[in-house]
Amino acid sequence: MINDIDSEAYLRMLRIRGFEEAVTRLITEGEVAGAAHSSVGQEAAIVGACMALRNDDYMSGTHRSHGHPIGKGAHLNALMAEILGKVTGVCKGRGGSMHLTDKSIGSIGESAIVGGGIPLATGAALSAQVRKTDQVALTFFGDGASNEGVFHESINMAAIWKLPVIFFCENNHYAAVTPARDTHGQPDIARRADGYGIPGVIVDGQDFDAVFKATQDAVARARAGEGPSLIEAKTYRFDEHCVGLFIKGGYRTQEEMDYYMTERDPVKLMRATLLARGYSDGDLSAIETRAIAEVDEAVTFAKSSPYPEPEEAFELVHADPIAIRR
Amino acid sequence: MTEALTKRMTYLDALGLAQREELERDPSTIMIGEDITLYAAGGAYGDIDMSRVRSAPIAECGFAGMAVGAAITGLRPIVDLTIANFVYLAADPIINQAARLRYMTGGQFNVPVTFRASMWHNQANAAQHSDRPYPMFMNVPGLKVVCPATPSDAKGLLKAAIRDNDPVLVFEDNDLWGMREEVPLDTDFVVPIGKAKTHREGSDVTIITVSGVLRHALKAADALAKDGINVDVVDLRTLLPLDNEAILNSLGKTGRIVIADAAHRTCGAAAEIAAIVAEDGFDLLKKPVRRVVTPDVPIPFAQTMEKQLYPSPESIANAARSLM
Numbered sequence: 321m322i323n324d325i326d327s328e329a330y331l332r333m334l335r336i337r338g339f340e341e342a343v344t345r346l347i348t349e350g351e352v353a354g355a356a357h358s359s360v361g362q363e364a365a366i367v368g369a370c371m372a373l374r375n376d377d378y379m380s381g382t383h384r385s386h387g388h389p390i391g392k393g394a395h396l397n398a399l400m401a402e403i404l405g406k407v408t409g410v411c412k413g414r415g416g417s418m419h420l421t422d423k424s425i426g427s428i429g430e431s432a433i434v435g436g437g438i439p440l441a442t443g444a445a446l447s448a449q450v451r452k453t454d455q456v457a458l459t460f461f462g463d464g465a466s467n468e469g470v471f472h473e474s475i476n477m478a479a480i481w482k483l484p485v486i487f488f489c490e491n492n493h494y495a496a497v498t499p500a501r502d503t504h505g506q507p508d509i510a511r512r513a514d515g516y517g518i519p520g521v522i523v524d525g526q527d528f529d530a531v532f533k534a535t536q537d538a539v540a541r542a543r544a545g546e547g548p549s550l551i552e553a554k555t556y557r558f559d560e561h562c563v564g565l566f567i568k569g570g571y572r573t574q575e576e577m578d579y580y581m582t583e584r585d586p587v588k589l590m591r592a593t594l595l596a597r598g599y600s601d602g603d604l605s606a607i608e609t610r611a612i613a614e615v616d617e618a619v620t621f622a623k624s625s626p627y628p629e630p631e632e633a634f635e636l637v638h639a640d641p642i643a644i645r646r
Numbered sequence: 647m648t649e650a651l652t653k654r655m656t657y658l659d660a661l662g663l664a665q666r667e668e669l670e671r672d673p674s675t676i677m678i679g680e681d682i683t684l685y686a687a688g689g690a691y692g693d694i695d696m697s698r699v700r701s702a703p704i705a706e707c708g709f710a711g712m713a714v715g716a717a718i719t720g721l722r723p724i725v726d727l728t729i730a731n732f733v734y735l736a737a738d739p740i741i742n743q744a745a746r747l748r749y750m751t752g753g754q755f756n757v758p759v760t761f762r763a764s765m766w767h768n769q770a771n772a773a774q775h776s777d778r779p780y781p782m783f784m785n786v787p788g789l790k791v792v793c794p795a796t797p798s799d800a801k802g803l804l805k806a807a808i809r810d811n812d813p814v815l816v817f818e819d820n821d822l823w824g825m826r827e828e829v830p831l832d833t834d835f836v837v838p839i840g841k842a843k844t845h846r847e848g849s850d851v852t853i854i855t856v857s858g859v860l861r862h863a864l865k866a867a868d869a870l871a872k873d874g875i876n877v878d879v880v881d882l883r884t885l886l887p888l889d890n891e892a893i894l895n896s897l898g899k900t901g902r903i904v905i906a907d908a909a910h911r912t913c914g915a916a917a918e919i920a921a922i923v924a925e926d927g928f929d930l931l932k933k934p935v936r937r938v939v940t941p942d943v944p945i946p947f948a949q950t951m952e953k954q955l956y957p958s959p960e961s962i963a964n965a966a967r968s969l970m
């Protein structure tokens with residue numbers, strides 16, 4: 321009855337939800353410098369994609385950077401510490417909210433340059449192909465990023481060289497505050513796949529099963545040497561583009577937001593699915609309690625960790641240190 | 647192979663040899679760039695599995711970014727961007743990714759990628775094919791920048807770049823491609839990144855050179871010798887990191903310094919060297935620093951306009967004379 325994949329997926333979705341809520345709280349309380357892009361609302365798309373990958377498969381992400389490593393299985397402590405700028409952070413306080421990178425779970429980096437992670441994952445796929453491993457790479461990007469030139473360049477090269485890469489678009493219908501309908505000649509990004517001669521599929525990004533299944537198919541294709549796929553998950557972000565930013569509202573209707581938040585909340589939908597699948601309320605509460613405890617632990621760990629020493633700014637510039645003139 | 651063994655070859659052949667040796671030595675080395683399976687600068691891949699030599703579509707930003715992704719996942723890509731102006735199209739993955747991924751991830755990744763770019767100035771190609779963009783990249787922490795001026799250095803520095811665990815930009819002076827010299831055949835011959843080379847010892851005036859300007863400086867030194875002026879000629883070879891010590895040592899011998907560099911004047915390589923001299927070598931100076939550089943104009947097509955713009959043996963010699 322209890323299925324490992326389902327319960328793990330639910331746990332990861334709850335971790336993302338809880339982590340993002342904690343970050344928002346910390347920003348509001350003034351504990352976090354800078355701002356943060358929340359993935360609340362996009363949990364099923366992220367976790368559905370990541371659960372189709374192995375730990376040693378590669379993944380690159382975006383400026384909306386917290387959900388992806390969590391979805392891929394990262395431990396929360398070092399991620400939260402990074403957001404607080406602590407030395408125990410996964411990037412030792414050098415990356416912050418937009419760059420949560422955890423190599424140990426196959427994350428090769430998130431990128432504050434919109435579209436920046438796309439060629440990197442494509443290159444990781446090239447690397448797997450040349451080294452003859454059976455790893456695949458998955459790159460997350462938004463609808464906005466799909467208008468960058470590197471999206472086209474990378475997907476075309478992946479197609480001609482049959483690279484084991486999955487181009488995964490989290491289409492939350494907005495690039496910052498600009499609606500996708502105003503910036504795409506063809507609103508279905510997955511249909512662009514035709515232009516590169518690869519499969520393109522659209523999935524309901526609020527539905528874990530749909531995303532998981534579509535990504536599994538793409539991963540199987542990639543591992544079999546059949547090349548890349550383009551998956552477009554139609555999803556929705558519940559928070560503003562950026563928590564801690566002044567610009568708010570005015571570009572989407574209350575009606576639309578209410579619809580997604582009440583009827584299309586991926587966490588609620590997943591809970592209902594699991595209940596229908598035979599999980600008991602107690603089974604699910606146990607997972608929920610665990611997620612809350614992990615987030616609390618991460619916040620405590622992050623808060624009690626020290627900040628980096630100012631001197632550390634001069635370290636890690638090069639593989640073999642060279643003198644930095646001051 | 648004995649160390650003494652050398653072969654006379656061109657700068658371009660030396661680059662190709664470096665590439666082939668490294669591809670053969672280390673299976674994690676790959677090449678990517680436009681048209682490279684047929685006539686990459688240097689060409690000739692021997693028995694290399696061609697899945698490691700990728701002729702890419704015309705997509706500089708894309709394949710430079712892919713090389714970065716490949717570099718952080720276990721390969722050593724050499725990216726041939728051909729003409730140096732095309733580096734700008736790949737600026738995002740070079741600057742935003744390659745240069746800072748190691749730092750920004752707290753040291754989780756090395757980024758062992760080599761970007762090659764050839765500077766085709768002084769050949770009537772006009773402004774979009776005549777740039778010498780290395781100073782811009784000297785302003786990017788995390789990169790290394792080398793500019794070989796001789797066939798031996800071309801081989802040794804390119805090999806050092808490929809073996810380096812950081813991203814290295816190799817700017818080649820296309821005017822040197824046909825230049826010949828005895829080049830070491832030792833497959834482990836590398837020229838260390840970060841070390842300048844003194845090509846001529848002198849006590850009256852220092853000429854610091856970058857890339858192909860070296861040969862003009864050596865001609866200038868010959869002419870100056872006839873006037874009884876002894877010139878110390880130092881080729882920097884590496885621009886990032888700069889060999890400050892070599893610059894100051896030479897200045898200590900002469901007290902006079904001319905910096906000859908084919909990049910533009912404003913914020914050029916010569917500007918940084920002049921600043922180092924002013925900050926750390928002021929007391930050694932007998933005369934003001936002189937820069938012989940390219941004026942701040944886009945490079946024109948007509949040869950009557952173009953030729954005069956770059957440092958020449960005459961302009962370098964004149965600058966040196968003005969300090970005596």
Ligand SMILES: Cc1ncc(C[n+]2csc(CCOP(=O)(O)OP(=O)(O)O)c2C)c(N)n1
Nearest residue numbers: 384432433434462463464465492494495496
């Ligand atoms: C190259 C680049 N251009 C612009 C920006 C500013 N910016 C940050 S996020 C964003 C919107 C991105 O939209 P999308 O790709 O759909 O991702 P989403 O925010 O919806 O997750 C923009 C324009 C940037 N960070 N990088």
